[in-house]
Amino acid sequence: MQIGNVGKSNFTKAVKALLNRIYDNTVVADSLYEQAALWFSQAAEREQQRAEREQQVFLFKDRQAQASKGDQALIERNLQQAVSEQERFSQQLQQEQLSRYETLRQLCSDILALSEGGSFEETNLQTAKMLGTIQLMSPTEGKNVAPSNQKSKHLYKALLSLRLLDRLLIDGDINHPYIVKRYQANAKTSAEDLYQPFRDDVQIPLLMAALLQDIGSCHPDAQLILKGVSGDLDEFRILENDERTELLKISYRESLNFFVQGIGIGAYHGNSKEQRDWYLQNEREKQAFVVFLLKNAIKPEQGAGNLLKIPQIYTSVVLSTKANYSYESLPKVGLVLEKGVEKGIYSPVAVAGLLKITGVFPQGYGITYIPKDSDRQDLDRYEYAIVTSLYPENPRTPVCRMVTRNLTYNVSAQGCVVSVDNNLYYPQARKKLERISEERLLEILSKLVSNFEERKSMALLPKCWHPEEYFSYSKNQNLWNKAVINQN
Incomplete structure (x- = not known):
């Protein structure tokens, strides 16, 4: 083996930093998945505080309606204080939600910046470099395989989703009106324009959907299935059928919940009512697109949900967290996908598109x-x-x-x-x-x-x-x- 310094190049460091921003286990708990786990764990307390503040406002309004004139001033002051506390609490939740949105949007923007080039060829080179780096940093033997792959799979899948979108658009195999409209609109923009319809309204939301697809597994109910009451079960074990079904239901439901309630939409900054109305409408359309992708990925048939589903299957083989993981067997990923096509489970168009991009042998193999x-x-x-x-x-x-x-x-x-x-x-x-x-x-x-x-x-x-x-x-x-x- 070549002698040299063990360490990371600047590019490898950049990929590692992205992985840490998505999924990590640190004291500061600032990764996407840690933030989701925190949000899920605080749900009951949030609802209790919201209910208490609503109850306070309701009680003072009720007293105000029944009180004598002499008590009105005091009750009015108490009511205004209760309303102010309710508004402050609501604003705090909105600010935290907006902070999560901006953090996720910036993360997706940074993934896009590292994986895209000035041409189709450069973009594929950059993506190959990222996929290969993820694979080459991942252990292929020993007890750390599953935890490492668990951490890496979200970014890996997101990159494949981007490239599959490119392929299907080039081949004319995407007919979703939202995607097609933005793709065509991009031809009318220049590289200097701040707003890029395809990048901002399709690529970044697709990355969001890919990163959030499994985030519901952070919910306490999902963790209970994975780790047990005492938290000592192997979360990577093969689950019983009923456990697996319940886990998938929880993960799907809570992933949607976190995106809609925990992430929300962006906030407009400016003074133009016309621009604000357009911005908020566009944000709502992007949100609806992500929700559509997450829902459609369950049974995509020939729909746009394949942009998540097929990369998810590919990644689940190449970065498997199962106990029977075998590095030697990774090239069988093509057979897994093709068998799914034969059984009518996977879209033949999406599978053919992805395998045209990746081939049989994963990057970094x-x-x-x-x-x-x-x-x-x-x-x-x-x-x-x-x-x-x-x-x-x-x-x-x-x-x-x-x-x-x-x-x-x-x-x-x-x-x-x-x-x-x-x-x-x-x-x-x-x-x-x-x-x-x-x-x-x-x-x-x-x-x-x-x-x-x-x-x-x-x-x-x-x-x-x-x-x-x-x-x-x-x-x-x-x-x-x-x-x-x-x-x-």
């Missing part, structure tokens, strides 16, 4: 492959590569960055498209190396792993490799700069 010599003949060894690009020409032939050459780790600008015949994930490629002696295969392994004595029991013909340790060195984190792509 460790590929083991047989290299070729200058005469295009297979060599008697395998090397390591990492998947680094969206939109492979063939879903089964990933575009990768070479990580080793001649069994030596090498930071180079060499990339490759790995063919099915030379990708050790596939049986026909492994068959090619079966004639090589065990001693030679052990020699190859000894050069590629840092702890050979511990790992010499590994498969001599590995279907993949785990690049987490390699990526932990900051100098190995720039896998997406320009590379010469070779066919392999």
Whole structure:
């Protein structure tokens, strides 16, 4: 393994910061999911305080109606004080709601800024970089896999939702009038305009919906199912059918509740009544769009809810929190989606669109492959590569960055498209190396792993490799700069 400084590049730090703003576990409790958990936990107290203030106002109004003239002044003062307290309480709730809205809107805006470029190609490169970074920062073995994937899946899914939207719009497979209207309106704007209909009214609300889709699982009733009365159950265990059904109901209901009641809409700042009326109407339409996406994602059929549903399924496999998680099996995500299409569960158009973007091998996945010599003949060894690009020409032939050459780790600008015949994930490629002696295969392994004595029991013909340790060195984190792509 290459020697260097363990750390994070600026881009890796930026992705990590976004993940922390979405889902974290800290003393300050300022991540989106922590804020939702706090809001849910305070619901009963909020309602009690609201009821008490309403009761106070009601009582003083009732006394005022029945009191003698001499008591009117005192009761009026008490009534005004009760009304003021009620208004202050209401304003405080509105201010907290608006603060959550602005925090979420800024989070989505920052995700968009990091994942988008000046062209279709640049945007796909930036998104591949983000998806790959999330995967490469995630542990692939051990007890931390589930908690880490739980934290990372919301951003990962949100990025896939954005790119699936692009694909379906390009192919003319989105007919939702709200989306189409904003998409077409964007052609009439310039890059300098503060208001961008497609970005502000479609992309950011879609990101909001993707991030909030599972946030209802923070509700105490959901946590009771996941962790039990004493809080000591494994939240990542396989649930009984009735538990799972109840959890899904709670999560769906409370996700909607948090978005509508806990997030709300933006506030207008300005003095124009006409602009305020337009702004508030637009905010209500955006809110209705997010609600539609969250509701439609349950049974989207061929509708816009697939923008959430299909990325959710993909992410649930690639960043699985199940006990049977197997890094080696991640490329089976394509089969999971295609089987769902065969059964009539998933939209064939949305699945085809997503797999056209991602291919079979997830971004950041460790590929083991047989290299070729200058005469295009297979060599008697395998090397390591990492998947680094969206939109492979063939879903089964990933575009990768070479990580080793001649069994030596090498930071180079060499990339490759790995063919099915030379990708050790596939049986026909492994068959090619079966004639090589065990001693030679052990020699190859000894050069590629840092702890050979511990790992010499590994498969001599590995279907993949785990690049987490390699990526932990900051100098190995720039896998997406320009590379010469070779066919392999």
